[in-house]
Amino acid sequence: AQSVTQLGSHVSVSEGALVLLRCNYSSSVPPYLFWYVQYPNQGLQLLLKYTSAATLVKGINGFEAEFKKSETSFHLTKPSAHMSDAAEYFCAVSDKGGATNKLIFGTGTLLAVQP
């Protein structure tokens, strides 16, 4: 069965600093991986996804993530944090056990950006 683990339920960075949000996956088959962002009082929005093409995936708002099979990781990064990046971020893996793309979500990381 597939699963994801997000290390750090809360991360705080200064404006302009590097953002690094960690996600490790567990999967017996090649995974499809997603990062979603949830701004306050809103639904989830796709940031980026890995579907076995390039291992470095670029997303919206300057975010990117690198798929590392040897480390079973898919960490999310942004070189320079902006105040508008404050949100909750969810990593998810597609559950390949059924016919439909069920997603299995991590527990989320709340990112705070300090001025």
Add this chain to the structure above:
Amino acid sequence: DVKVTQSSRYLVKRTGEKVFLECVQDMDHENMFWYRQDPGLGLRLIYFSYDVKMKEKGDIPEGYSVSREKKERFSLILESASTNQTSMYLCASSPGTSGYRDTQYFGPGTRLTVL
């Protein structure tokens, strides 16, 4: 742009009431999903549907049922609301054309409080 709408942003109900949460998508998507989101637990799948009148249980279906009479509409029903069903409920849809690589598109969520 894909739009997923949910009938209410905030809802307050009493224990024992029957509660209906409605979700509508406007992109002719095949698949629709209901999740609940709780702090520290991430998103957990309640039910999903891959076709009209078809439904499958997710990870936490107890106390819930669903209905999909039309392709664009997916309803979540709490037969007899209980306080432990106080949560944020998120609806999502996906095209059904790319299998496990499909992106799920989320509505804004309904925050349900059961007193």
